[in-house]
Each structure stands twice: as structure tokens, then as C-alpha cells.
Amino acid sequence: MDQRTPPTISFDAPAAARRIAAQAAARAAALDCDGSFPLEDVRALAGSGLLAALVPSSAGGAGLGEEPRFRKLADVLRRVGYGNLALGRLYEGHVNALQIIARYGTPDQQRSLFGDATDGHLFGVWNTEPKPDGLTFSQSGEGLSLTGRKAFASGAGFVTRALVTARPSAGGAPMMLVVPLDAGTRADLSSWRALGMRASATGTVDFTGLEVEAGAVIGGPDDYHCQPFFSGGAWRFAAVQLGGIEAVFDVWRRHIRIGGRGGDPHQLARLGEGAIAIESGRHWVERAAGIVADDSLPPDRIVAFVNLARVAVERAGLDVLQLSQRSVGLEGFLAGHPLERLSRDLAVYLRQPAPDRALHLAAAEILDGPEEAGELWRP
Ligand SMILES: Cc1cc2nc3c(=O)[nH]c(=O)nc-3n(C[C@H](O)[C@H](O)[C@H](O)COP(=O)(O)OP(=O)(O)OC[C@H]3O[C@@H](n4cnc5c(N)ncnc54)[C@H](O)[C@@H]3O)c2cc1C
Known part of the structure; x- marks a missing residue:
């Protein structure tokens, strides 16, 4: 697939966030219902370059989050949250995933996943899980087979690159995997009957039976919880x-x-x-x-x-x-x-x-x- 190029270092991310926030605020009331999702706003984030703005400058991107004291990134997150908190939650998950990939991903993983962000894929980080059937993985031929679910997963059914934590079924510390998902699959939003944040599509996702390549694993054991x-x-x-x-x-x-x-x-x-x-x-x-x-x-x-x-x-x-x-x-x-x-x-x-x-x-x-x-x- 031909990839679009990410915005470069001169990209004015706060200005883009201000525009997106104004549009999102105008649409937010209509999205205040169960099962909704700010699809147009996420497309606008992609179109404006904000989904790809996290691509590091060393990889030819805008390097949002590399500026001194995270000033621009803090401003962008605040502005998007001002427009629509549900959109802010989704964008924060996307930012978190790309920062984890920049920290722990191999050069090949980074090339491929930064390309996906540039192509408009929405990422999420799904760690919370229902007890007792949290997510596990086991070797299956050359790849990995997944079993179990994630809970309170924002963007369920809409996130197409999910960074999840999962334990090896043989035992051991949790690992991180980036799992490609098709929109509209494996998500259950029926329990997200929430007082607010209705448009965040925060649901349960069942990964059981899904097979991924061994290269989906990012970093080492328990890197997800590495402090600070x-x-x-x-x-x-x-x-x-x-x-x-x-x-x-x-x-x-x-x-x-x-x-x-x-x-x-x-x-x-x-x-x-x-x-x-x-x-x-x-x-x-x-x-x-x-x-x-x-x-x-x-x-x-x-x-x-x-x-x-x-x-x-x-x-x-x-x-x-x-x-x-x-x-x-x-x-x-x-x-x-x-x-x-x-x-x-x-x-x-x-x-x-x-x-x-x-x-x-x-x-x-x-x-x-x-x-x-x-x-x-x-x-
Ligand atoms: C809109 C929204 C979107 C979300 N999206 C995601 C997502 O995409 N991915 C994801 O992984 N998660 C997501 N989450 C879940 C989130 O990360 C937290 O798991 C969730 O918000 C926990 O909230 P809680 O109030 O139940 O916290 P808890 O941690 O359950 O706290 C509830 C209360 O219990 C107390 N408490 C906690 N632990 C103990 C203990 N051991 N003993 C005694 N008291 C305790 C707390 O201090 C607090 O008073 C989302 C949450 C929200 C609200």
C-alpha cells in the first residue's frame, strides 16, 4: 500500500488541535448516546495530521512529544479534551500507543506501525481486563494464538491497531502485542451504558481464536509497567x-x-x-x-x-x-x-x-x- 507521508517538524499541532476541537465541540451533543463514536472527528484527526504527528523526527515525522517539557503535546491533549472528552480519551490512547512503540519497538516494527498511523489507523492501549478471563497468548506454529478479553477498552470496534497486554499461557510476566483488528469486529459495547463518555465506545473486546505474527510482540516481559x-x-x-x-x-x-x-x-x-x-x-x-x-x-x-x-x-x-x-x-x-x-x-x-x-x-x-x-x- 502507498503510504501517505507524516507531517514534518514544522507542523503546527496546537493549531490543528484547536480547529479539530471546535468542530468536535459542535458535534458532541449529537454523539451523546449509547453506542456512538466520534468517527468524523477521528477522521478529522487523521486528515489534519494529528494521528501521524507522533511519528518521531528521526523517522521523518513531526515528533510531537519531543519538544521541551512536552509543551505542545500537553496543549494538544488539553485542546482535544476541551472539544470533546470522549475524543480526547481516544486520542490519548493513540498517543500512548505510539510513544510505547517509539520506546520499545524494533526499527522494523516502528517503520510498519508509524506507517499505519500515517495511513489513518487509530491505535489504542488496552490493559484493563475482566477477571478471570484476561488475555493470554500461546505459540501456534510460526505465530501466536490469543485467548481472552479486554474490558473498558476505548474505541472498541473502531481501533484498528490495539496495543494490548497479555500473559503467556505457559505463565510469566505480561507482554505487549500490537494486534491488527478489522473495524466492527470482536467488540461488545452492550455493557457501556455509562452516565457520560458515551461516545468513547469503551467496551469489551474478545480476542479468542485470533492469530497474530510473532513480530506483534513489542518489547520484553513486563516492559508495559516499567517506571517511570x-x-x-x-x-x-x-x-x-x-x-x-x-x-x-x-x-x-x-x-x-x-x-x-x-x-x-x-x-x-x-x-x-x-x-x-x-x-x-x-x-x-x-x-x-x-x-x-x-x-x-x-x-x-x-x-x-x-x-x-x-x-x-x-x-x-x-x-x-x-x-x-x-x-x-x-x-x-x-x-x-x-x-x-x-x-x-x-x-x-x-x-x-x-x-x-x-x-x-x-x-x-x-x-x-x-x-x-x-x-x-x-x-
Ligand atoms: C472513559 C474511560 C475509558 C477507558 N478506556 C480504557 C482503555 O482504553 N484501556 C484501558 O486499559 N482502560 C481504560 N479505562 C479503564 C481505566 O484505565 C481504569 O481501569 C478505570 O477507570 C478504573 O476506574 P475505577 O474508578 O473503577 O478505579 P479502581 O482502581 O477500581 O478504583 C475504585 C476505588 O477503589 C479503590 N481501590 C483500587 N484498588 C483497591 C484495592 N486493591 N483495595 C482497596 N481499594 C482499592 C480506589 O482507590 C478507588 O477509590 C477507561 C476508563 C474510562 C472511565
């Missing part, structure tokens, strides 16, 4: 969440302004508190992205910072939800009011794995640190 990359990558979903929080804030602000309630000191005080929450979240996201990109702290300290950042952004989101609902009142709970939909999406997307653990691990890391507080996060 595994937990440190949480800054990316926090960046998408921040976009969702900003979207709620803007709808809330507009409601107060249009309703002529801006003269009320309680309304203004709540809005001010919301602005503080958002800017705190932004500082956490930018600093976490910077600390991960710089890679100059010990891995445990990087992970601790990102764990604190994700808890801080979750708190900012919960605060903005509560403040905006109090300010707008009952109207903000009525179907058709943008706050109602945006709040549901945000409430669902704030749910990420093991939040208590993130906080206590971060606290345990700094408990015994010999540094003064102001030096904890300095290399």
Missing part, C-alpha cells in the same frame, strides 16, 4: 481532563454572564474559586509533563510527582463540577443544557485507576526524603 513511564504517563490523561474541566468552566461562565447574574458576590466568588482550581490543575499538568520529559529526578520521585498531579487535577475537576452546579442550579441538570452533558462526561472521565494508591504512594515516597520541602522535586 507507566505511572508517569498519567500526566497525559490529566491534560485531557483539564480540557474537560475548562469546557465546564466556560459553559458555567457564559451561563452566569448571559443570565445577568454576574453582579452577585456569591456567583463571582464561586467563579473565582473555579478559576483557581483550573489554574492549579494547569500548573500541575505542565509541571508533571516537564518533570517526566526532563527525566532528571529518580524514577520513584517522578512517579510520586505525577501521582500528586493526577490527584490534584481530579480534585480541581470535582471542585469545578460542584461549584458550577451550585451556580447554574437546576437548569444545569436539564437535558439539552451543555453543562449537563459536559458534567457527565467529566464525572466519568475523572475515574482513573486506584486514586487512593496514587496519593499514598506519593506521600510514602516523600515521607523519608532528606530534602527540605522546596527541594523535593529539584534534580
Whole structure:
């Protein structure tokens, strides 16, 4: 197949993300139903070059994510999340997959999979699995045979390159595999009857009976959980969440302004508190992205910072939800009011794995640190 060429280093990814986000925001209300998926928006991501923008500059691509302190990537993730959180979730999974491939893939795997991203394939990272029938693989002739399922897999039925974790059936640590999938196959969205994020197609995918080439395996045993990359990558979903929080804030602000309630000191005080929450979240996201990109702290300290950042952004989101609902009142709970939909999406997307653990691990890391507080996060 003739491959299109990826965008090059001069590609203005934040400008592209701003355009896509505006279109996605206009379409989001129509996609707020069970079983939906932002297909046009994903096609727009592909058409704009944002799916291929992760191709490293060393491979002739735009190298989104190579810039100092991940500034552009953080901005792109936030903007896409602002337009539509479901699209932001899907794009974050795509980014995660391509970064893993850039880190662990062989030159041949990279050439082939970066080509797929350039051709418009949507990637996802599917780690969560239903117990007890998680995904396993076994040798089958020259290739590998898969058995089992993945759960809470975003883009199920639409992702055509799934980076999955799977255990060898003979036992041992999980491996990563990139599995090519045909759109519309193996996905079950029937249990995704969620309060929000309805358009993220977060379903169950059954891989049983699927055969892949041995070359589908990326990296070595348990590379997926290698730190600080595994937990440190949480800054990316926090960046998408921040976009969702900003979207709620803007709808809330507009409601107060249009309703002529801006003269009320309680309304203004709540809005001010919301602005503080958002800017705190932004500082956490930018600093976490910077600390991960710089890679100059010990891995445990990087992970601790990102764990604190994700808890801080979750708190900012919960605060903005509560403040905006109090300010707008009952109207903000009525179907058709943008706050109602945006709040549901945000409430669902704030749910990420093991939040208590993130906080206590971060606290345990700094408990015994010999540094003064102001030096904890300095290399
Ligand atoms: C919209 C959306 C899309 C998603 N897409 C994907 C995807 O594409 N791929 C993928 O792999 N996953 C995906 N996920 C799943 C995600 O990675 C998490 O698995 C999921 O969000 C976990 O949420 P939870 O609230 O159930 O977390 P849990 O980790 O189950 O936490 C729930 C509560 O239990 C506590 N808790 C957790 N562990 C313990 C314990 N051992 N003992 C006591 N308490 C505990 C937590 O602190 C928290 O209070 C998606 C999730 C969402 C919301």
C-alpha cells in the first residue's frame, strides 16, 4: 500500500488541535448516546495530521512529544479534551500507543506501525481486563494464538491497531502485542451504558481464536509497567481532563454572564474559586509533563510527582463540577443544557485507576526524603 507521508517538524499541532476541537465541540451533543463514536472527528484527526504527528523526527515525522517539557503535546491533549472528552480519551490512547512503540519497538516494527498511523489507523492501549478471563497468548506454529478479553477498552470496534497486554499461557510476566483488528469486529459495547463518555465506545473486546505474527510482540516481559513511564504517563490523561474541566468552566461562565447574574458576590466568588482550581490543575499538568520529559529526578520521585498531579487535577475537576452546579442550579441538570452533558462526561472521565494508591504512594515516597520541602522535586 502507498503510504501517505507524516507531517514534518514544522507542523503546527496546537493549531490543528484547536480547529479539530471546535468542530468536535459542535458535534458532541449529537454523539451523546449509547453506542456512538466520534468517527468524523477521528477522521478529522487523521486528515489534519494529528494521528501521524507522533511519528518521531528521526523517522521523518513531526515528533510531537519531543519538544521541551512536552509543551505542545500537553496543549494538544488539553485542546482535544476541551472539544470533546470522549475524543480526547481516544486520542490519548493513540498517543500512548505510539510513544510505547517509539520506546520499545524494533526499527522494523516502528517503520510498519508509524506507517499505519500515517495511513489513518487509530491505535489504542488496552490493559484493563475482566477477571478471570484476561488475555493470554500461546505459540501456534510460526505465530501466536490469543485467548481472552479486554474490558473498558476505548474505541472498541473502531481501533484498528490495539496495543494490548497479555500473559503467556505457559505463565510469566505480561507482554505487549500490537494486534491488527478489522473495524466492527470482536467488540461488545452492550455493557457501556455509562452516565457520560458515551461516545468513547469503551467496551469489551474478545480476542479468542485470533492469530497474530510473532513480530506483534513489542518489547520484553513486563516492559508495559516499567517506571517511570507507566505511572508517569498519567500526566497525559490529566491534560485531557483539564480540557474537560475548562469546557465546564466556560459553559458555567457564559451561563452566569448571559443570565445577568454576574453582579452577585456569591456567583463571582464561586467563579473565582473555579478559576483557581483550573489554574492549579494547569500548573500541575505542565509541571508533571516537564518533570517526566526532563527525566532528571529518580524514577520513584517522578512517579510520586505525577501521582500528586493526577490527584490534584481530579480534585480541581470535582471542585469545578460542584461549584458550577451550585451556580447554574437546576437548569444545569436539564437535558439539552451543555453543562449537563459536559458534567457527565467529566464525572466519568475523572475515574482513573486506584486514586487512593496514587496519593499514598506519593506521600510514602516523600515521607523519608532528606530534602527540605522546596527541594523535593529539584534534580
Ligand atoms: C472513559 C474511560 C475509558 C477507558 N478506556 C480504557 C482503555 O482504553 N484501556 C484501558 O486499559 N482502560 C481504560 N479505562 C479503564 C481505566 O484505565 C481504569 O481501569 C478505570 O477507570 C478504573 O476506574 P475505577 O474508578 O473503577 O478505579 P479502581 O482502581 O477500581 O478504583 C475504585 C476505588 O477503589 C479503590 N481501590 C483500587 N484498588 C483497591 C484495592 N486493591 N483495595 C482497596 N481499594 C482499592 C480506589 O482507590 C478507588 O477509590 C477507561 C476508563 C474510562 C472511565
